[in-house]
Amino acid sequence: MxxxxxxxxxxxxxxxxxxxxxxxxxxxxxxxxxxxxxxxxxxxxxxxxxxxxxxxxxxxxxxxxxxxxxxxxxxxxxxxxxxxxxxxxxxxxxxxxxxxxxxxxxxxxxxxxxxxxxxxxxxxxxxxxxxxxxxxxxxxxxxxxxxxxxxxxxxxxxxxxxxxxxxxxxxxxxxxxxxxxxxxxxxxxAEEEFRPLPAATRHEFVVLHFGKYIPLHGMGVIVGAASLLADDPLIRFVLVGRGQDFPRTRALVERLELRNVTFIDWLEPKDLRAAIADAHVSLGVFGSTPKAARVIPNKVYIALAMGQAVITGDSPAARELLRDREHALLIPRGDSAALAEAIRELRADEPLRLRIALNGGRLFHDRCxxxxxxxxxxxxxxxxxxxxxxxxxxxxxxxx
CATH class of the missing domain: 3.40.50.2000 (Glycogen Phosphorylase B;)
Structure with a gap:
């Protein structure tokens, strides 16, 4: 050595x-x-x-x-x-x-x-x-x-x-x-158990977020995007985990009467791997707190490791690793409309989604x-x- x-x-x-x-x-x-x-x-x-x-x-x-x-x-x-x-x-x-x-x-x-x-x-x-x-x-x-x-x-x-x-x-x-x-x-x-699995074959377009519902995740932004996409019956949001902002997030979903959001409790790593593989897009962080601009969370690395397309908030930290539209879609933090538009784009443009997923996987294996x-x-x-x-x-x- x-x-x-x-x-x-x-x-x-x-x-x-x-x-x-x-x-x-x-x-x-x-x-x-x-x-x-x-x-x-x-x-x-x-x-x-x-x-x-x-x-x-x-x-x-x-x-x-x-x-x-x-x-x-x-x-x-x-x-x-x-x-x-x-x-x-x-x-x-x-x-x-x-x-x-x-x-x-x-x-x-x-x-x-x-x-x-x-x-x-x-x-x-x-x-x-x-x-x-x-x-x-x-x-x-x-x-x-x-x-x-x-x-x-x-x-x-x-x-x-x-x-x-x-x-x-x-x-x-x-x-x-x-x-x-x-x-x-x-x-x-990302931990070694998060390796690529066969890609999603579901008819629905699944957008996945997993984590501990801390403020920098920007759960309100994600729910806002779900509300803007509520008229599309084929887009479904799956939110995995529990934490500080979970009660507030669930209450907002119920108040908006959103039927395109599914809550799932904590998953063991092998089940989380399956959930990621079953999704079409994984979400990163969208909060507007200063700390959100300084982190690349574990969830983003995990999605990259599994060859999953990622949408996350644009920030100085994110750009240390990711290039927009090459390794991920980077959008303004705190902007539900921008998130909804990014999801629409990846749903409509499968070659773009698959190219981002492939490039992100290569990036992870080259650097992370x-x-x-x-x-x-x-x-x-x-x-x-x-x-x-x-x-x-x-x-x-x-x-x-």
Whole structure:
């Protein structure tokens, strides 16, 4: 492996200890760890579950009580994790994965103890998510102020910060004060089970959205498009999942008396794969919040991986990866009429839809697979480890 260079005279693989209370089933964490493993990185887990499942839970429901209970669990978890890390095998890099905004403060001390560089997968801003996107608290509230401070100090603890888009990197540099060059973009990607299946053969034209109904998804925009297309009996919207905006979304559908919208609860991955294959178009995000302009959600990567045509909101983040009308249809965010028109176009122009689907699949396999994500990340981790070792030798020579 190329990244084995110069780690030591034995040219051994890079060794990474992933430490903390990270959400082990989160797509972000799964893709990073699989990508590193595919590139020959030795990974040692030092983990205690605290935050519960990331896939099905609506974490805005009872979020304050969840936070208090989480802090209590954290204390108990650290009582186990700290001595476990002290006893952990030799490694080159300490990684704090998502969700690690609290873990990173403890990990900084542990990394110093072992003389290892610390990498923090911030993934997103707490302040941006809690205050600006989900609007759970005001920016002047105690929790709002604390979230901003945690963003800033958590990133200061790390030697390298991982984020999902360059748009997020710029936000962290401009708003949080992360120095230029300290943050690295790592695509979210899609889990390995999402592979192409035979294309839809249904007579209806199925438009699919799946997710946790968070504000940046723009569920009102999707329902608005469904309303504009209600006179076409062959177009059907299938909305999979539950979450913060689900009650509001369902109430809007009922108030508009829409019969072209079907709600489905959470699906297991194999059933979600079947639902995607059964659809003609997959939808991304259409919210008008600032965060919606800085993300490419997991759902878009999944659709690309499965060779599905995608419609999503136009944004700086989306254009880092996607070209309009080549890999996806990019439309103005917050615009139901534009979404309805894009759906009409893909229904009427099957060659365009199939070409976008094919190009999107190729793009994913060229740039976004776990192996490619892991290759780019492992190269940066090797550089970080070598740099840390060089500093250690320099300090040792000065002491002598």
């Amino acid at each position: 190329g990244f084995e260079r110069s780690l030591d005279s034995g040219a051994r693989p890079l060794r990474v200890c992933i430490w903390g209370t990270y959400e082990i089933d989160h797509p972000r964490t799964r893709n990073i760890l699989r990508g590193l493993a595919l590139n020959g990185v030795d990974i040692h887990h030092c983990h205690r579950a605290v935050w519960g499942s990331s896939i099905r839970e609506d974490k805005t429901k009872g979020w304050l009580g969840r936070l208090v209970l989480g802090v209590i669990r954290l204390v108990a978890a650290y009582a186990v994790l700290i001595p476990a890390y002290v006893r952990s095998p030799e490694h080159d890099v300490l990684l704090v994965a998502y969700f690690g905004h609290i873990d990173v403060f403890v990990a900084r001390w542990l990394a110093w103890l072992r003389g290892r560089p610390l990498v923090f997968d911030a993934f997103f801003s707490l302040f941006d998510t809690v205050v600006q996107d989900r609007q759970l608290v005001s920016r002047r509230s105690l929790i709002g102020r604390l979230a901003r401070l945690m963003d800033r100090w958590a990133c200061r603890m790390a030697d390298l910060v991982l984020l999902d888009t360059l748009a997020h990197v710029r936000y962290f540099e401009d708003e949080i004060g992360v120095p230029s060059g300290k943050a690295l973009r790592v695509w979210v990607g 697979t776990a192996e490619i994500i892991g290759r780019e990340l492992s190269a940066r981790l090797v550089d970080l480890a070598i740099s840390a070792r060089g500093r250690d030798r320099e300090c040792g020579s000065k002491v002598k």
